[in-house]
């Protein structure tokens with residue numbers, strides 16, 4: 001760089017930053033509805049609580065809240081309200097998803113696993129898909145996540161309301177180079193308190209964290225009224241529930257409980273666990289007891305079927321709209337890895353896959369708190385927003401009705417996060433966090449992909465404009 005440019009470069013960067021903040025606050029082009037009082041009329045409403053869809057409904061939004069919702073015939077639209085006719089369209093609550101990341105896998109052949117923070121594109125893509133509240137599920141760049149939350153809360157950047165999980169609490173060895181290890185219960189508790197002081201409200205135990213350290217994490221977090229989830233492996237689901245964990249990630253995929261010859265604090269054997277699942281009798285007392293224990297101990301289970309699907313031969317390829325969001329190297333990496341997975345013969349995975357899906361359904365039907373997350377990781381086959389829709393579609397493949405799948409992705413997530421009085425369902429008094437779909441996802445869940453408008457606290461974002469603003473960004477920024 002020549003000396004003049006070098007001198008100007010930091011100043012130019014600073015100007016760009018200030019300018020972008022002002023621009024986004026004042027005139028975000030993706031914001032298309034800002035009326036203080038708005039009536040949405042002739043809508044089909046899916047309330048997020050599992051009730052059947054209701055036709056011919058009116059919603060009155062006032063100052064960011066749902067002021068009234070009910071049949072068109074009983075509606076008293078306030079004088080001066082802006083009116084939008086939603087005939088043929090569906091309104092559902094903003095999605096509340098709980099295994100989200102602001103990073104994405106950026107892989108290079110022959111190099112170790114690596115992720116890159118996408119603090120520009122991913123929040124936009126989540127919001128574009130209707131995600132108005134998101135819990136991150138383990139952080140790689142905690143300070144970027146923290147800054148992003150601050151900017152979103154201040155109205156300086158579009159994105160969901162964020163609930164932050166601290167950096168992973170991983171044992172020894174660390175699963176990937178960007179995650180650190182803690183090797184004692186005292187260290188683990190120290191990390192909880194450090195990140196809690198920094199403003200993080202949830203913690204994630206990772207694959208190699210041992211039982212004694214998990215117990216220390218749970219005790220330290222609960223002492224501050226904060227939650228612990230886990231992508232486990234070295235601790236069984238049963239023991240984690242007994243320790244008092246709040247949430248388990250990846251449905252029943254990370255469960256070592258039925259792996260032959262495995263005992264507590266042994267490292268996980270993912271292949272043996274999958275083989276055991278393929279052969280598992282789901283009607284056996286051991287399986288029924290485990291589901292009962294999780295429900296009795298109020299342990300929520302996060303379904304992340306979209307990411308799990310990408311490891312199955314025969315998995316779907318990203319749509320062209322999804323591929324359009326990828327940078328050229330990210331697209332090349334994805335297509336190469338997708339072809340590799342699909343070149344493998346389909347073996348026991350198929351039997352295991354069916355059982356993983358069935359277990360999630362049984363847990364939900366038995367009264368368990370099933371929640372959902374996108375988890376845009378793996379080899380890059382799942383991205384924010386589009387992958388969020390895919391994870392909900394796969395819940396319907398698992399046997400949930402579309403209305404139940406929407407409940408899992410809305411009010412159930414809100415319950416887990418303790419924000420159910422504020423958001424997650426369509427009821428008078430709650431935040432106007434809403435998704436308008438040009439179709440009927442209560443009949444056809446894939447209609448979620450026809451999302452047009454997303455309201456967050458009554459401010460309406462154009463879904464297409466948000467997606468268009470990140471074309472080619474995924475993999476870069």
Ligand SMILES: [Zn+2]
Nearest residue numbers: 099137375377
């Ligand atoms: Zn994850």
